[in-house]
Amino acid sequence: MHESSFTRPLSRSLFPHLPNTDLPLNGHGIPVLRPILYKQLPDLESLRCFVAAAQTQSFRKAAKMVSLSPGAFSERIQRLEQQLGMSLFIRSTRHVSLSVEGSRLLKHARQLLEEAQEFQSYASAQEAQVSLTLGTRYELGLSYLLPILEELKKTHPHWNIHLFFGDAPSLTSALLSSDVDVVFSSMRVDNPKLHIQTTHPEHYVLVAKSHLASQIHSISDLKPHTLVDISPSFPLFRYFGESNHLRAQELFSEHRFLGTISALLYWVLKQDAFAVLPLYFVKEALSTQEISVVLPELEVHHDYFRLFWTKNHWAEASIIQLADFLRAHPLK
Numbered sequence: 001m002h003e004s005s006f007t008r009p010l011s012r013s014l015f016p017h018l019p020n021t022d023l024p025l026n027g028h029g030i031p032v033l034r035p036i037l038y039k040q041l042p043d044l045e046s047l048r049c050f051v052a053a054a055q056t057q058s059f060r061k062a063a064k065m066v067s068l069s070p071g072a073f074s075e076r077i078q079r080l081e082q083q084l085g086m087s088l089f090i091r092s093t094r095h096v097s098l099s100v101e102g103s104r105l106l107k108h109a110r111q112l113l114e115e116a117q118e119f120q121s122y123a124s125a126q127e128a129q130v131s132l133t134l135g136t137r138y139e140l141g142l143s144y145l146l147p148i149l150e151e152l153k154k155t156h157p158h159w160n161i162h163l164f165f166g167d168a169p170s171l172t173s174a175l176l177s178s179d180v181d182v183v184f185s186s187m188r189v190d191n192p193k194l195h196i197q198t199t200h201p202e203h204y205v206l207v208a209k210s211h212l213a214s215q216i217h218s219i220s221d222l223k224p225h226t227l228v229d230i231s232p233s234f235p236l237f238r239y240f241g242e243s244n245h246l247r248a249q250e251l252f253s254e255h256r257f258l259g260t261i262s263a264l265l266y267w268v269l270k271q272d273a274f275a276v277l278p279l280y281f282v283k284e285a286l287s288t289q290e291i292s293v294v295l296p297e298l299e300v301h302h303d304y305f306r307l308f309w310t311k312n313h314w315a316e317a318s319i320i321q322l323a324d325f326l327r328a329h330p331l332k
Contacts (some may be wrong), residue, residue, distance in 0.1 A: 003268050006166055013090070013111075014056065018103070022200075026060060027065055028226045036135065039101055040083070041085055042080055042084070043064075044112070044113065044116050045076065045077060046077070046079065046080040046083075047109045047112055047113055048066055048076065048314070049062065049063075049066055049068070049077055049080070050080060050102075050105075050106075050145075051106065051109055051110055051113060051312065051314050052065045052066050052200055052314065053073075053077060053089065054102065054106050054312050055178065055310055055311075055312045055313055055314065056177075056178045057095045057097060057292050058095055058096065058136060059077070060072055061177065061178050061275065062208060073088075074261065077089070079119060080113065082329065084105075086101040087099050087101065087102075088102035088105065089102055090332040095133065098252070101194060107314060110312070110314070111314075112289070112298070113314065114317065124265055124293055127187065129158050129159075129160060130158060130159050130160070130177075130180060130271045130281050130318045131159075131160040131162070131323070132159070132160070132161055132162070132318065132319070133161075133162040133163075133164055133179070133180045133181050133182075134161055134162065134164065134180065134181070134182050134183070134184060134191045134322075135163075135165075135166060135167065135171045135180035135182070135184070135185045136157055136164075136165065136171070136181040136183065136184045136185055137162040137166070137167065137168075137171075137177060137184075137243075137260075137261075138165045138260060138262070139260065139261050139262050140184070140185070140280065141163055141165055142198075143280075143332060144220075144280075144329075144331055144332060145163065145184065145279065146163075148160055148325075148326075148329050149163075151329075152325060155325070156321075156325075159318070159322075163237045164179070164180045167234075167259075168185065168187040168189075168234055171183045171185060171187065172187070172189055172191075175194070175310065175326055176191070176193065176310070178297050180312075181309060181310065181313065181315060181319070182309040182319050182322070183307070183308040183309075184305065184306075184326070185305065185306065185308070186200070186202045186278075186303045186305050187234075187305060188303075189307075189308060191312055192194075193310055194308050194309065194310060194311065195308070195309050195311055195313075196306050196307070197306060197307045197320070197323045198302070198304040198305070198306050198310055198318075199305045199306065199307060199323055199326045199327050199331070200305040200326070200327065201303075201304055201305075202278055202279075202280070202302060202303045202304060202305055202331070202332050203278070203279040203280075203300070203302045204236065204240065204278055204300050204301070204303070205276070205277065205279050205280060205282065205286075205288070205293045205294075205300060206240050206274060206275070206276050206293065206294040206295060206298075206300065207216055207268060207274070207275060207277055207282055207292065207293055207295075208225075208268060208273065208275075208291060208292065208294050209269065209272065209290070209291055209292075210289050210290065210291060210292040212272055212274075213291070213292035213293065213294045214292070216294050216295060218250065218295075219244075219246065219295070222251045222274065223251065223253060224253055225252055225253065225254075225272065225273070225274055226228060226252060226253070226254040226255070226256060226271070226272070226273045226274065227251070227252040227254070227256075227273070227274050227275065227320055228255075228256045228257070228258050228267045228268065228273045228274070228275045229247050229248070229257055229258070229264070229275065229276070230257065230258070230259060230260070230261070230263050230264070231257050231259065232257065235248065236261075236275070236276040236277065237276045238300070238301075239276055239300050239302070240276045240300050240301075240302045242301055243298075243299045243300055243301045244298055244299065250318075252274070255271070261281055263276065263279055264277060265277060265281070265285065266280060268291060269285070269290060269291065274294060274301070278331075280331035280332060281312065283332075304327075305331070306328060307319065307322065307323045307326070322331055
């Protein structure tokens with residue numbers, strides 16, 4: 001008796017992706033796959049709400065992030081918790097934090113969302129749109145970020161980058177409150193809620209107008225002059241002073257705080273003043289000899305530009321790609 005066509009082993013050449021087992025065939029020799037019955041699954045929007053709340057530690061801020069009313073957002077979280085049979089958050093009057101179960105599931109929720117985004121991209125034959133708000137200082141945004149955003153749009157057309165300008169305190173506050181997604185700055189922030197990646201070294205120089213710089217042969221020659229700086233809480237002079245064990249108050253007769261590096265360079269060019277400024281920012285003025293480096297034989301500490309973003313951010317993979325893109329473009 002010959003073998004029935006309904007019980008023949010599958011041809012591995014025709015169906016290499018199927019497990020090595022025998023499945024029944026229909027009358028046309030096509031395998032009949034047994035249906036897989038899934039339990040009722042959490043919907044992706046609820047998982048997106050879960051990840052947003054974990055990132056912001058605030059249902060109100062997370063609701064705004066996913067464009068839901070606070071009531072609708074809380075309802076989604078409660079429904080997800082009921083479906084899973086566990087509490088994902090520890091709630092208080094001021095904020096929420098992940099429970100032990102929530103912390104355990106967060107990584108898997110983010111992975112599911114990323115895979116769903118890839119599925120959508122595959123189905124539409126294009127990458128999913130990514131919209132990020134990038135915080136930075138005003139001068140860095142104008143001189144460096146704005147020009148390369150045009151190139152970024154060409155290489156990553158699915159990215160939409162918005163800019164937010166501020167000083168170090170306002171940028172930190174906006175980042176921790178999720179008003180911005182990522183910050184690009186050389187500021188120093190030590191916060192366990194943040195991820196940090198360095199992108200570029202930042203070198204500093206002590207500068208003055210060329211005729212004034214030529215008169216300075218030693219540290220003591222600085223005494224009659226004025227130092228301009230950002231602020232008492234964010235002095236750029238520290239890069240020069242710390243490396244040489246010097247204090248600005250002991251070196252200069254007068255100090256003036258002007259708030260931005262643009263204002264510092266303006267004052268140096270228009271007045272007989274000294275300032276420590278980023279090398280990338282004053283390269284043009286140095287090349288035209290409008291200003292010169294003062295006491296170039298002395299060491300000046302350098303710093304780094306960094307990207308900061310909150311842990312568990314929904315777009316972390318894209319932010320890491322952004323860091324790689326920035327590293328490939330020198331500061332200017």
